[in-house]
Amino acid sequence: MKTTNLCFVSDLSQHLGETVCLRGWMRAMRSSGKIRFVEFRDGTSTCQCTVEASKPDAFAALEGCGQESSLTLTGTVREEARSPGGVELSIETVEVHQQAMEYPISRKEHGVDFLMQHRHLWLRSPRQGAILRIRHRVITAAREFFDQRGFTLIDTPIFQPGAAEGAGTLFELDYFGSPAYLAQTGQLYLETAAMALGKVYCFGPTFRAEKSKTRRHLTEFWMIEPEIAFVELEDLQELSEEFLLHVVASVLTHQQAELEELGRDVGALERIQAPFPRLTYSEAVELLHSPELHAKLETELAEAQDAVAQVKEELSQKEQQVSQVTKAWKVEKFNQEIQELQDQIRELDRWIAHQPAHIEDAKTFQWGKDFGGDEETILSRQFESPLIVSEYPREVKAFYMKQNPDDPRTVRNLDVLAPEGYGEIIGGSQREDDLDTLLARMREEGMDPEPYQWYLDLRRYGSVPHGGFGLGIERTVSWICGLKHIRETIPFPRLMGKMTP
RNA sequence: UCCAGCGUGGCUCAAUGGUAGAGCGGGUGACUGUUAAUCACUAGGUUACAGGUUCGAGUCCUGUCGCUGGAGCCA
Structure with a gap:
């Protein structure tokens, strides 16, 4: 043109x-x-x-x-x-x-269901544009980080013969008459590439058939996974820290306008700094049991009750103002604001109602259980920077994670929990590099080693300490943007029971 | 899979068991500085679906479907 x-x-x-x-x-x-x-x-x-x-x-x-x-x-x-x-x-x-006529998305408020059905048009709104630009920045910064450090991008297959973790969470499909699965991680393949090229990463879609209907879950999401030869757990902790600092700094440098469009509290991102807090799983359990934490949670409870009182005050002011407004659409705008305040109160009330149970759960948390969303939220809210939790009980983690030489009950893994209650954004581990230990672990899990011979070969021919982790792009974007729901972080979200558009 | 909540014009929402309504959006007209412009007029409905209770059901009861949030599982 x-x-x-x-x-x-x-x-x-x-x-x-x-x-x-x-x-x-x-x-x-x-x-x-x-x-x-x-x-x-x-x-x-x-x-x-x-x-x-x-x-x-x-x-x-x-x-x-x-x-x-x-x-x-x-x-x-x-x-x-x-x-x-x-x-x-x-x-x-x-x-x-x-000439476009009767565009469905007006400048008024719309319900989520309607917007999701019109996702192809919803993308045109300023807020969605800002999120997509930040998503692009997160991806660019992530790739840039690994590229600058000499990593090689490796594309791992999306059709895969079996599961790296629980098989119930995979999408099964018919591959010329044989069962195959959509990838839920590139990790096992990535390990082979790390033995070939030293430092590698993959970046692609991953698929989970988990029947989760929450604000943190998608059935199709993107994950960037580094895998490195000759590293141990401590190296991975450091790498994950540098990695997140780079991504956050890049967004802060380049996307101020977008963060403002979203109304993000930029200070919360600016306060993130090295070194990130590090806890072992056992230390985290101790923290959950500690009276200091319980006292802090009680204080939070009191603060939440104050917050409710404050919002209620604001609400009654608005309700007074609304009676003085005559324009119908302004009345409606006020009513929407009132509705939002009522939602806030309801959410806070629900949080307050559950808080005693959370405190009780923290007090009685038993060593050996995996952390649920509640424990993660409590732990990560204690810190302003992301929290690195390592060395979880062996039973709750995958077979390939390296057994801890100092404590055979635990493995050399790490989870990174985003601040502000956003939960796990990184999961990874040092891998088991000893053939016999790995075989024993597979037997323990009831796994047939036969289909994994190619993977086990890595332990037969020049095995070295190695490891890596995966970062969920959408959860990271959700946290950085300060969103309530992960579905806005990807152009066309795939959720349980939702495929169109 | 389980628990909770919600289904009323295109959209967002009203309507003690008693005539289904408003704003926005659409259409027509007026206006040279609007900021979701304003003003006037106008079209638009089998109240998710199927039963039931009742003189009478958008409203009450039962079931089905759809959506939303949460739990488990996970990035």
């Missing part, structure tokens, strides 16, 4: 006084008789454009254009205090590519 002086909205302010051409979509149009205001977006940003009746062709061209009509606009750029953003395009000519 031939255009002259093509320009993007994001750098409009560098073209003051010039005649430029913008291509994009109409987000909204307001009219005041002889002047029309076009809110215009082109994928980089949004700006206000105006056209006056003194330009009859351009003025008429916008007639009948609904929200999301596609347009090419030419006009002059000028400073304008009355325009949001301070810059405005005075339109000279309008080319309408397509």
Whole structure:
């Protein structure tokens, strides 16, 4: 498409006084008789454009254009205090590519179900755009981190013959008459590549058939997994720390505008610093049992009750204000805010109601159990930086994790828990590199070693200490963006019972 | 799989068991500085579905389906 002086909205302010051409979509149009205001977006940003009746062709061209009509606009750029953003395009000519009518997503509030059914259009909204840009930054920063350290990208297969972990969580499919499964990790293959190239990573989709309907789960998500020869648990702890610091710093450097669009508390991200707190599983259990923690949880409970009182105060103020408002849509806006406050109160109340049970669970937590979401939340909320928990009981972890030489009850693994209660974003381990120990462990799990001969070969031919971890992209994005639900972190989320669009 | 909550115009929501309504969005018209513009007029409904109770059901009861959140499992 031939255009002259093509320009993007994001750098409009560098073209003051010039005649430029913008291509994009109409987000909204307001009219005041002889002047029309076009809110215009082109994928980089949004700006206000105006056209006056003194330009009859351009003025008429916008007639009948609904929200999301596609347009090419030419006009002059000028400073304008009355325009949001301070810059405005005075339109000279309008080319309408397509007149859109009755765009389903209005600028009012919508329910989640409706938005999810219109996910293909929902992506056009500013908030979703901001999340997708941050997702891109997280992925770019993650790859950059490993690339700069001499890692080689290895693509592991998505069709896989069996499970690395529990088989019940895999999607089974028919592979020319034989059962096959969608990958839930590239790890076993990655280990072979680490023995070939030393430092490797994979980045791809992974699939879990878990029937989880929560704000933290997808059935299809993306994971980046490094795997390194000649490393032990302590090296992995350090690597995961440097890795997360790099990703967070990169987002803070490049995506301030997006974090602001999302209303993210940037301070919480800025306060993250090395060294991250490190606890062994046993220390974490001790922490759960400690009276200091219980006292702190009691304090949190009291604070939450104060918070409820505060929100209720705010609520009654709003309810008073609403009676003085006459415009119907403003009343409705107030009602929406009131609704939100009531939701907040309900959530806090639920948290308060469960808190005694949480404290009790923490007190009575038994060594040997895996941490549930509640324990993870309690632990990670004690720190401002991500928390590294290592050396879990062997029974609750996968067969390939290296047995702890100092304590055969535990393995040399690590989980990294994001702050603010976002839970596990990294899971990994040093791998069992001794053939006999690994075989014994597989027998313990009732696994047939036969299909794993290729994997066991790594322990026969030049075995070395090695390990790696996996970072869930969506959980990381969810945490960095401060989102309530993981479904907004991926363009087309796959959830239990949801495949379209 | 289990527990809880919710299904009313395209969207967001109202409606003591008694005539189904508002705002937004759509359409028509007015307005040269709008910021979810404003104002006037207008079209739009088998209240998720199937039974039941009742003189009368959007509202009460039973079942089905769908959605949402949580548990378990996990990144």
